[in-house]
Amino acid sequence: MAAQQTNWAGNVRFAARALHRPTTTERLREIVTGGDRVRVLGSGHSFNRIADTTGDLVSLDDLPRTIEVDSTAGTVRVGAATRFAELCPVLRRHELALPNLPSTPHFTIAGAYATGTHGSGDTGGTLAAAVRSVELLTADGREVVLTRGDDDFEGSVVSLGALGVVTALTVGTCPAFEVEQHVHEGLPWKVLTECPEEVLGAAYSVSVFTDWIGPARVWVKHRVGDPLSDLTPTGARPAARPHHPIEGMPTANATEQLGVPGPWDERLPHFRAGFMPSVGDELQSEYFVPRAAAGEAVGALRELGPLLAPVLRVSEIRTVAADPHWLSPAHGRDSVAFHFTWTSDARAVAPVLLRVEEALAPFDARPHWGKLSSVAPRTLGASYERWDDFRDLMRRHDPTGTFRNALVEHWFAPKEDAEGTPAPRDV
16 A cells, blocks of 8 residues: 655655555554564654654554543543544543643644643643553564553653554543633733743743744633733733634634633644644744743844744744653753744745754754754754663664664764764755
8 A cells, every 4th residue: 555645734755665554453563563664654743754764654543442531540541543632522521631732632642742742831741741651562563561650661652653653542631621711912022031931821821922023922721710810911912803823824723712711622722623723834843942041042033033034924932841751852841842833935944944943052952853853963862861761762672673764763873973964854
């Protein structure tokens, strides 16, 4: 069967020789044990070649769906290919919730956790922070379960798909809650550079959207029952109408605003299930820096505003709490994440992306694993204290390198080769 040609955005054309859609675990095991190179394709929402392979690409979409709620333990065991849009309504029926959600519910569970995907909020870590156990199918066909507390567990969640095929995860939940979403316009830049915590910590989940030139807009997702922060002293004003994060796009695609209370899963994402997230015709990058450096980093990027504007659709600023996962971009430090939704003009974006990385380099910026970046492996390795431990974990779980690809091998090249080697590039 011919492989799917491109990712969701269309900027990556997969090199796989075949795309498999097994319907049973037994067939999946046959594919894995019979292949020399295997990668799993989730929802296709990555913008680099993290899902690519020259061997066999596997979609888990046709495996039986698994959603097993344990209300007593407050956990849910869920199949890897399940989308958040499928899982959330089931949890809601059990009066449970996930502590945080990504910007869109279209992602697969396993893909989001494996790449360090996150929501927003001073108290919310990456989505990986909620995982309790990971179930893997290894290259020799064994089924391995790694549980919180095991020696290797914190290296197995944000795993880049390099340890094996994740078949299921068990995730912690919390009691269901409601959220009101308010948008504020006209936020002065002085607030973001001098006291960003007043805005970014104003509610359960906060996002600042900007083009780095005009005043910013603030998405405030207030958990019903929590004290409501007043942003008026910052100079921002409540919006009188709904907004899409990207001006000019249909507001019907965005989750409901204007303070109308609703279930957690219908307010925490920016985009509704069943509607187009973002623009579609786009590229994306994102970088995490220590939260204490938020104001300085905002100032550095603000200086690039005229350079960014011609190739930028929108930029988003969010906070993420520290977590212990070895390759989490928020590993060991409370972070602020700077997200860039670019136009699809890869040639024009490439030099601008390099300038963004130069501006953020003094703050030890860590890129999102599923988005575009050219940060050198040596720089990445220096930022993650468990980098070498993860390299060893890959070798132990996958000694033949079945689940690695060119991008993973570039990142985790031997130390002597980790500097000066160009990455596989799409921009």
